Amino acid sequence: MKRLYIFFAFVFLLHIISVLYPNEILNDCLGILAFLMFVISFHKASRLFQILGVLFIVTGTSLYFSADLSIHQLPPILAGNLSLLTLLAMLPWMNSVVAAGRFDRLLQQLLRGNVKDLGMLYQRSITAMMSLTAFLNVSSATISQDVLVDNLKPVKRQVANKFIMMATLRGYSLALPWSPLEVLVAMAIFITGVNFAQILPIMMIITIVMYAIDSMWGRYYFGRYHYPLDEDSVNTQKARHKRRKILQLIVALLSFLVIVVLLGNLFDLEFIFIVTVIVFPFAFVWSLFMKRFKSFWTIGWNKWKDNLNHMQNFIVLFVTLAFFTGTLNESPALQMIQDPIIAVSNAPLLILIMIQLLFIFMSMFGVHPIATMGVLGGISTMLMDILSPLSLAVILITSGVATVPIGTYGLVVTITSMSLRQSPYYITFYNLPYSFLFGAVGIFVAYLLI
Known part of the structure; x- marks a missing residue:
């Protein structure tokens, strides 16, 4: 299984070629290869x-047996989500x-910053998380939680745990809508x-609004708790180095977006x-x-191989999801939905609320938001007749994203649960108001765009 990445990489390369040079036979081959990927990955x-x-x-x-589909039409359907993979x-x-x-070290330094109370640290934590999650993704959550668990040892454990589960998960979620x-x-x-x-400027506005609300709440709620000052963090030379690194990161992020x-x-x-x-x-x-190419290649090559060798969860999800949505679109059941x-x-507002509640409900039972989004994708044509494409994209x-801090069995919540040795339902409970507010802002903006 250590060389599984070669097969997966070959399939993904073929998919890129098929996009640049569309070919029916190649699409059928990709569907068969997608099925093989699923068979290999399932166990x-x-x-x-x-x-x-x-x-x-x-x-x-x-749905297939109720639809007007032949067996020859299945391969392209199975390959429908290869672009996401x-x-x-x-x-x-x-x-x-x-x-x-x-x-990643910059994140560690920022979380050891020159602050007087937990309220100031909360604002700094969600800012650092939001900035670096755009590139580091889940890694930012593990790094920040390790640092904060160590730094908050002098603070009462219940307060420290509450701080970590809120700051890291909420900061993480704020990086996702616009990335x-x-x-x-x-x-x-x-x-x-x-x-x-x-979609970018709209999502940036929503992120800024949520950042402002949550950082102000954090400063007020945690401001009553004293934070022991880290003398090393006020070193002038180190402060200059951090500013240069932050500027470099911002330039890189803006360049990528442009x-x-x-x-x-x-x-x-x-x-x-x-x-x-x-x-x-x-x-x-x-x-x-x-001037870090050697490190980049060494780290990247190993990470890339490891990632491809462990893509089984997403391969199973996306290949079966493509089969489900493809057959749904051709079956009479679509009309029933x-x-x-x-x-x-x-009442488009009611539809927006129903979509938001569906995501939250499904996330609490372990259903990944990507799966929920895929199911809704099966009826997207009809939804866009009511909501408009931009409104639907926003909601x-x-x-x-609103389900990320409360997805009881989601990856980031699970990591947090293991790090703090807390029940995932406890983490969900404390982030539920934030997620409902995030969803409400999304509903309001999506309604304005109808």
């Missing part, structure tokens, strides 16, 4: 993703250049067909494909600029 996937996969297969099979396969290269540039590297964003754009340049937007406007290519093909060249050039929504089509992204 290595976690129990939760196995259950989701089986549910999608069973439901999709029943290819994007996931390339993300480790961006994480690696950040690690090579030692920006071109976030799969939820990519999938929402994939479903609705909106341009990234259209490149994605420009290429999206210049070429008639999908957003997911554009991000996928520029991740490695961008990371490569950035590593040369920082559409009828209740058509019945309330004159899908905000609904998905």
